[in-house]
Amino acid sequence: QDHLVTSKQLSRADVEAVLDRAAEIDADPGAVADRHAGSLLGLLFFEPSTRTKMSFEAAIKRLGGDTVDMGAVDASSVTKGESLADTVRVAAGYADALVLRHPRQGAATMAGEFVNVPLINAGDGAGHHPSQTLLDLYTIQENAGLDDLTIGIMGDLKYGRTVHSLSYALTNFEADQHFISPESLQLPREVVYDLHLEGATVREHEGYEAILPSLDVLYVTRIQRERFPDENEYQQVAGEYRIDADALEAAEDDLTVMHPLPRVDEIAPDVDDTDHAAYFEQAHNGVPVRMALLDMLLGDGDE
Numbered sequence: 001q002d003h004l005v006t007s008k009q010l011s012r013a014d015v016e017a018v019l020d021r022a023a024e025i026d027a028d029p030g031a032v033a034d035r036h037a038g039s040l041l042g043l044l045f046f047e048p049s050t051r052t053k054m055s056f057e058a059a060i061k062r063l064g065g066d067t068v069d070m071g072a073v074d075a076s077s078v079t080k081g082e083s084l085a086d087t088v089r090v091a092a093g094y095a096d097a098l099v100l101r102h103p104r105q106g107a108a109t110m111a112g113e114f115v116n117v118p119l120i121n122a123g124d125g126a127g128h129h130p131s132q133t134l135l136d137l138y139t140i141q142e143n144a145g146l147d148d149l150t151i152g153i154m155g156d157l158k159y160g161r162t163v164h165s166l167s168y169a170l171t172n173f174e175a176d177q178h179f180i181s182p183e184s185l186q187l188p189r190e191v192v193y194d195l196h197l198e199g200a201t202v203r204e205h206e207g208y209e210a211i212l213p214s215l216d217v218l219y220v221t222r223i224q225r226e227r228f229p230d231e232n233e234y235q236q237v238a239g240e241y242r243i244d245a246d247a248l249e250a251a252e253d254d255l256t257v258m259h260p261l262p263r264v265d266e267i268a269p270d271v272d273d274t275d276h277a278a279y280f281e282q283a284h285n286g287v288p289v290r291m292a293l294l295d296m297l298l299g300d301g302d303e
């Protein structure tokens, strides 16, 4: 069974196939309006979500299908002690594909062993978020191109699952990646090790000022307060990096600023009205990209 649990699974050809299909759908969404009529997408969100959940829901509905939603964890039988394995096994009998978000790293990999329908990891703790990566790559392709890319990835690189997934996927495109964070929030060493194995050069910085003028894309992330074992540790780094329109004066005019959202205070509202801001476009790209992904995973019987 095809599951999408990490961006490590994705070859350059896989990524390009999804992005090409997303572009086709973006250009003519009406052409696929009934393509998956009758298909049901199971939504299993054990953590909060706005974008991922709503855009998967929009995607399956725009393909003619519908959702079955476990709803809030505290209104489900999880509160009675049901295991994740049992929950996904049951949900797989109600749906043609599943989307799972869970606070435990590795949860999607484990869950995938119990289901016979495609399962998409919509975030497993500080692990991965591969469908976010696909829409990030789509947005980069539209704004800066994926060839000869110089990207700065800034913020919480330790707990940021969107960063982990994106950095692996970018090795397919030989992007020049710069990682900007306080020392305590650097990329996990196992991620650095894996990036080296893929041939990437990992450049780590504590400040963005020196590297900003050479970037094509600045990808900013929220500090993941909910993942810190100790609130004091969070308070030591909270608000450490904040980009505003003044700071971006030092950047190239065509710098693209991205953020997976939600933001707290990492990007000042005065950036929203600049030509740099691509984060709302990025969020909207979740629909065509997830339509493409679902279309490919659901197939039509012979794909």
Ligand code: CP
Pocket (backbone or CB within 6 Å): 048, 049, 050, 051, 052, 053, 132, 260, 261, 262
């Ligand atoms: N980018 C992202 O995963 O947002 P949500 O947490 O709102 O789904």
